[in-house]
Amino acid sequence: MAVRSLGYVVAETRDLERWRAFATDVLGMMPAPSPRDDVLLFRIDDRPWRLWVGKGERDAFVAPGWELESKAAFDATLDRLRAAGRPVELAGVMEARGRHVYELARSSDPAGNPMELYHGRFVDYAPFSSPAGVSGFVTGDNGDMGLGHVVLTAPNFEETHAFYKDVLGFGDTDLGRFYLGGGGPEDAGVGFAFMHCNGRHHSLALGQLPESPNGAVHMMLEVGELPDVGRAYDRVLRSKGAHAVSATLGQHVNDKMTSFYVQSPSGFDIEYGWNGLVIDPATWVPTTSMSVSAWGHKWAHEQD
Template identity: 45%
Template sequence: MDIRSLGYVVIESTEPQQWLDYGTNILGLMVAPTMPNDDNVYLKLDSRPYRFAVVKSDVNKLAYCGWELPDEAGFMAAKDELNAAGVSFEEASNTEAQARRVRGLIRLQDPSGNGLELFWGGELDYAKFISPMGIAGFETGDNGNMGLGHAVLPAAKLVETHLFYKNVLGFGDSDYMHFKFSPDPADPGQGLNFMHVNNPRHHSLALYEDQANPLGCVHLMLEVKDVNEVGYCLDRVEAAEIPIVSTLGRHTNDNMLSFYMATPTGFAMEFGTDGLQMDWEGFTPTVTSLPSLWGHKFNMPDA
């Protein structure tokens, strides 16, 4: 399967309007000008019509990661591969696909129960990105082909879920980490698989060995092009008294300089810059023993 990028995320929220204030005034995203003016909140950060769809619901969770296939042939091949692997999926209607601004869409779950969508024909709307906080640009590649950033998802069945993304969806391994948060010798610790798709971003997905996580997400990551925008965002977060989940730091595996904050939904948002862009030809997946070169003092052990 030839998945190219993380195209969008769909967040279900009891109060989507919370994301309007947070998304624009803290993250510096733009209200998507070519999306419907309804009860939902659509946020834009590059040439794509939106990257965040926050939809009205009676629960608060990350509902779907939308993964992009290159074209219709790739989409049909993906469905054949799912069928061959015995993975069931739901075909979305044309109306649903149009609402996502794509030409074809299917919906499924990974073995840990995370929702995902596969799509092809994602539109560019050519509406100029104008950040309300003056951010010149987010790092999403050419025509957004590196995707919106990355998602770290809970995986109660880590081994099975990792193999699903690797063997069925064709993701590649970037790095593996293993953490132990307690000194208890009986504590088996938790694994974290970092995975890439067919673009240079070091990882578009990470799977965290987590038990019940009703939020459906550990964190999402957005990358800006200028280190000063990380600092300005940190100032806005502190001024708004939004909880800082991790202090500023530099990650080892993707070199990201970032900090983490709480979102209105309760999972974290990593806001960073300077992430590695890889040439995957001949790459050997790494095993990393330390998450950060410096900083990144977390105040939530599982964030």
């Protein structure tokens, strides 16, 4: 029994109002009722929330929330974490209730990336309505593909990669080595593992990179139509630098996602995309992609 999906993301910010405007006006997420004045919640489907942004002393990605399919899967996963020597902290009943889950625990991977784990599916049957007119976000039938994906750093790449497979039950989708320095004789390349826990091409990716100062490389949101991506890109450009473009429009080779990247108020990037590849985990044979993008995705350091 393993992780079912990326249920949510927790972030921290020093500027809640900037995040409120960014999430609703730029990304098109729907604000949700919050239990606290120092927390913003945002919806993208029928779950009560998918993004939790808390007021704090830093701007950062805090943790992904990995959903387990049942209490039995939750308990078994915590046992495997303890057996692997990872810390496990069980949250109290009231904190779990605040997250809209049945039970909640915290741990970390061997690279030190924090995580939350939970079980229990709460549903808000109020129709999703985007303030920016987004047609909808892709989370799968009954939300079974989850929020999207996250990309985390793992300097101890092999150990961390093995942990997510052996302890949390992820499968390999694509294992690449990208030569971000141009591929010259001095470029050793960077290892990447794109990993699935459902039909989404990847819910997690690990990069053989130093620890991120903002807690993660990026998180991804997938929208229902290509014009949703174009209109969001226009909204970012109209902000005249208030929201920096981290990568221009492009299409990735491995998950076929057409997307752009924008820096969030918490410092990590948001990939905003359409038409990601859906796989059959039971029959998928891992690939090795030799490049990042088929076209576009000009990164910030490459832009004029």
